Amino acid sequence: MNSKTPTNTKKHSLNCLNWLNFSAADVATGLGPFLAVYLASNLHWNPSQIGVAIGAMSFATVIAQSPAGWLCDVSKKKRLGIVVVSITIGIAGFCMLFFPNFYAVIICQIAIGVAAAFFAPVLIALAMGIAGRNNFDNTISKNQTFNHAGNVVSAILIGVLGKLTHNAGIFYGLALFCLMSIIFSLSIKEEDINHEAASAAGDKKGTEPKKTSFLDMLKNKGFLILLFSAVLFHFANAAMLPLVGQELGKARTSNASLYMSACIVLAQLVMVPMSFMSGRWAATGRKKLMMIAFFILPIRGILYTFGKGAIYLVSIQILDGVAGGIFSVVSILIVSDLFCGTGKDNFAQGILAAAIGLGASLSNVISGYIVKASGFNFGFYVLSALALVAFLLFWAMMPETVSCADEKPGNKDMKLNLA
Known part of the structure; x- marks a missing residue:
């Protein structure tokens, strides 16, 4: 039997994991740009207030992300974790709807941010724990494909609900996907999860995990460059779509949610094939694909300044789809390469997610004030400049990595060097 083919007994759990990624696509990111449309159109908040609200979730995720990754490494209650955080996010969403004042929204966004921090490490751990090291690349690729497909469906559904209810329906859409996440999580068979493998403990069956401290992790050049690059990348990326949403919401028409839905759907439709193929392309080189x-990101930011029509702004999301599809798969694979056999894979994934969240939170808060002071075009210029810096840093300093499932000579030198 091919070692990269999962056994029949685990196919059910792998399918449920795919659908969990599908349903968690909307839950794990909260309402995102749809909330920006709601706050601008329904509550008439200014860009700086909206930036603080969106950034509150991202900042809370930054704080909770590394502890979430650590807890995922040591806990054997991964399915229960998905249930708890899904319920938390659903309740917080309804609280924002029924208590639409500034402080209530900020508190709810913080609660969503803390809960959302658990999704990335848990989903990655389940992929490793069910599929194993040899099938990890293929499983993550499929998971991310379902994730982006879920974003397409949720964006369409929430966009339609927003249209029919003057944006209030977006909170009911969030609750629906929370419920789906709970169902698919509980449908995964507990006996199919190898919790030791889920933390990447040991290169092969029977080996002991290497002793790896937090300081050891921070001594790895590749990991540090990836973290700095991810902060800059998501500082440049995170605010772009919410800023587009605010531009669409300024008109205060009933079509604002539909236009935002179109932005998300187009990007996610492109991400579906990009994620699927990235798992294969990454085998020939992680760095050049990333x-x-x-x-693409600085190009996208500059293009937003060339026109303001809804159709034009929506069409640029094709570039977001290409970049997002690649980043979502390859970043996970790089971290997995670097920390294979340490038992700290989920902790490292949590640190990366924290770096992403840090960039996103800074992006939404700071860009809101920049746009309020100098306008949307200047805001996009600043974000594009930061994206260019991220590209140059990654190109000049990031080493190549190779999957630790690859037995080729010399591959061991690409792993985490624990002196």
């Missing part, structure tokens, strides 16, 4: 994602 560089494509980094190079």
Whole structure:
């Protein structure tokens, strides 16, 4: 039997994991740009207030992300974790709807941010724990494909609900996907999860995890460059779509949610094939594939300044789809390469997610004030400049990595060097 083919007994759990990624696509990111439309159109908040609200979730995720990754490494209650955080996010969403004042929204966004921090490490751990090291690349690729497909469906559904209810329906859409996440999580068979493998403990069956401290992790050049690059990339990326949403919401028409839905749907439709193929393309080189994602981002930011029509703004999301599809898969694979056999894979994934969240939170808060002071075009210029810096840093300093499932000579030198 091919070692990269999962046994029949685990196919059910792998399918449920795919659908969990599908349903968690909307839950794990909260309402995102739809909330920006709601706050601008329904509550008439200014860009700086909206930036603080969106950034509150991202900042809370930054704080909770590394502890979430650590807890995922040591806990055997991963399915229960998904249930708890899904319920938390659903309740917080309804609280924002029924208590629409500034402080209530900020508190709810913080609660969503803390809960959302658990999704990334838990989903990655389940992929490793069910599929194993040899099938990890393929499983993550499929998971991310379902994740982006879920974003397409949720964006369409929430966009339609927003249209029919003057944006209030977006909170009911969030609750629906929370419920789906709970169902698919509980449908995964507990006996199919190898919790030791889920933390990447040991290169092969029977080996002991290497002793790896937090200081050891921070001594790894590749990991540090990836973290700094991810902060800059998501500082440049995170605020772009919410800023587009605010531009669409300024008109205060009933079509604002539909236009935002179109932005998300187009990007996610492109991400579906990009994620699927990235798992295969990454086998020939992680770095050169990731560089494509980094190079596209500054181009996208500049293009937003060339026109303000809804159709034009929506069409640019094709570039977001290409970059996002690549980053979502390859970043996970790089971290997995670097920390294979340490038992700290989920902790490292949590640190990366924290770096992403840090960039996103800074992006939404700071860009809101920049746009309020100098306008939307200047805001996009600043974000594009930061995206260019991220590309140059990654291109000049990031080493190549190779999957630790690859037995080729010399591959061991690409792993985490624990002196």
